[in-house]
Every structure is written in C-alpha cells, then in structure tokens.
C-alpha cells in the first residue's frame with residue numbers, strides 16, 4: 460500500500476520495479492494462429508510456397524478477404540488451420556498457422572496489438588505488418 464497516495468501498488472521482487480497496474484496482462488504469454496499473405500512490399504517477399512512473391516499489397520488484401528469469407532461462411536465454414544496449411548506464406552503453415560506461445564514484444568507491434576485486441580478464440584480482420592497481410596486467431 461502506498462502511504463503517499465493511499466492506494467495499492469504492485470512491487471516485482473525480482474526486477475524491484477513497482478507499478479500501479481496489476482502484472483497479469485503485460486507479462487502473460489500470448490498465443491495465436493495466423494494466415495499470412497505476403498506481397499511485393501513485404502520485408503521478405505518469398506516463402507515456402509512461392510520463391511518470388513510479386514502480388515501487390517492490394518491483391519494480398521483481396522486474397523485475405525476472400526479467405527476471411529471462407530472462414531466465416533454460414534453454410535460450410537472452413538478451419539483456419541486447413542487454409543493456413545495451403546495458403547499461408549509463413550513457415551508456420553506447416554503447423555496449421557500456429558505460432559505457439561510468445562512473449563509480449565516478440566512479434567511486430569501491429570500483430571501483437573491485434574492479438575491483444577481479440578478475445579481468445581476470436582478472429583481478426585486483415586492486419587498489416589512489414590511481413591504482409593494477416594488473419595489472426597487468438598488462442599491464448
């Protein structure tokens with residue numbers, strides 16, 4: 460309890476840092492599965508499925524949107540893992556798009572911000588990073 464401000468605060472005995480907000484959210488590992496569609500402006504415009512990726516960013520967004528429709532379709536929704544294995548330009552495609560658990564700060568900020576903005580089990584809309592355009596499913 461802080462005498463000066465008469466309110467509870469949190470003290471980390473290892474790092475010896477203190478802060479007002481509870482440690483929970485910021486330090487917890489996150490989990491996500493994703494589908495990445497790269498384009499000519501990606502930081503590494505190459506992948507296991509295509510050596511030289513030349514689609515435009517606009518075409519990548521269009522591809523991501525058509526994949527989104529397959530995931531949320533009413534009559535026969537497909538699983539993200541199945542589409543990732545065929546369509547994702549990330550090496551995680553081999554694991555159904557699963558990135559496993561990762562620390563805050565491990566992924567590019569737009570990706571991490573999108574994950575933090577999702578409830579567990581929810582799907583994002585198109586998310587842009589330097590890698591390309593993603594659809595993200597938060598798993599933890």
Ligand SMILES: N=C(N)NCCC[C@H](NC(=O)[C@@H]1CCC/C1=C/[C@H](COP(=O)(O)O)NC=O)C(N)=O
Pocket residue numbers: 495502503548549550558559560561565566567570588589590591
């Ligand atoms: N810690 C774990 N599990 N692995 C390291 C992740 C490094 C991280 N990666 C990303 O942020 C991109 C966007 C989200 C997923 C991701 C995957 C990229 C996308 O492909 P690339 O643009 O690299 O060719 N492939 C691997 O890194 C980064 N800080 O660059």
